Amino acid sequence: QQQVKQSPQSLIVQKGGIPIINCAYENTAFDYFPWYQQFPGKGPALLIAIRPDVSEKKEGRFTISFNKSAKQFSLHIMDSQPGDSATYFCAASRRSNYQLIWGAGTKLIIKP
Amino acid sequence: DGGITQSPKYLFRKEGQNVTLSCEQNLNHDAMYWYRQDPGQGLRLIYYSQIVNDFQKGDIAEGYSVSREKKESFPLTVTSAQKNPTAFYLCASSPGTGQPYGQYFGPGTRLTVT
Numbered sequence: 245q246q247q248v249k250q251s252p253q254s255l256i257v258q259k260g261g262i263p264i265i266n267c268a269y270e271n272t273a274f275d276y277f278p279w280y281q282q283f284p285g286k287g288p289a290l291l292i293a294i295r296p297d298v299s300e301k302k303e304g305r306f307t308i309s310f311n312k313s314a315k316q317f318s319l320h321i322m323d324s325q326p327g328d329s330a331t332y333f334c335a336a337s338r339r340s341n342y343q344l345i346w347g348a349g350t351k352l353i354i355k356p
Numbered sequence: 357d358g359g360i361t362q363s364p365k366y367l368f369r370k371e372g373q374n375v376t377l378s379c380e381q382n383l384n385h386d387a388m389y390w391y392r393q394d395p396g397q398g399l400r401l402i403y404y405s406q407i408v409n410d411f412q413k414g415d416i417a418e419g420y421s422v423s424r425e426k427k428e429s430f431p432l433t434v435t436s437a438q439k440n441p442t443a444f445y446l447c448a449s450s451p452g453t454g455q456p457y458g459q460y461f462g463p464g465t466r467l468t469v470t
Contacts, residue, residue, distance in 0.1 A: 287360075288461050293458055342404060343414075346398050348397075348398045349397075
């Protein structure tokens with residue numbers, strides 16, 4: 245019940261396409277869902293996050309869609325660029341707990 | 357500049373030696389974390405600390421030790437008891453109670469043990 249399942253493991257998209265990365269969770273106590281972007285040899289960087297009281301959040305070209313009833317959330321990258329090539333991690337946490345439960349990561353490649 | 361610093365960026369040790377990785381933050385965050393990342397893998401929690409002088413084991417604490425004597429510092433010692441210490445080590449911090457629960461990461465230390 246503590247797991248966050250992330251898919252796909254890897255994804256290749258042409259420049260300008262819209263990669264979509266999906267995550268699913270079981271624990272309904274989770275109330276914070278961040279996405280992180282990690283470039284090789286660097287620490288992950290917080291990209292965007294959502295709480296379950298909204299169904300969608302946009303920041304620039306990045307959008308989180310959240311489906312509370314299905315216990316799923318996804319990251320969409322609009323007008324994707326080669327510079328977006330990175331590994332993306334979803335995560336979840338509970339307000340009462342300082343820990344993040346991490347997805348396994350998706351390696352995204354944007355082809356020029 | 358506010359942020360998290362980890363030093364050194366690369367560290368090489370001989371098998372059987374203990375080694376301490378540094379993590380410092382000037383974000384005034386209450387909570388700090390240590391993760392391990394192996395090639396092509398996700399993040400695994402080693403230890404975390406919610407307040408000074410207190411810390412809890414994560415999923416893979418065996419062979420590691422930590423201390424939290426100051427709010428801004430959370431050093432990790434990789435002991436000789438850790439069977440496979442070669443990995444990328446990441447330190448993170450988060451604001452704590454009443455704040456958004458994002459964690460903010462340092463640049464990482466790549467440890468190689470031969």
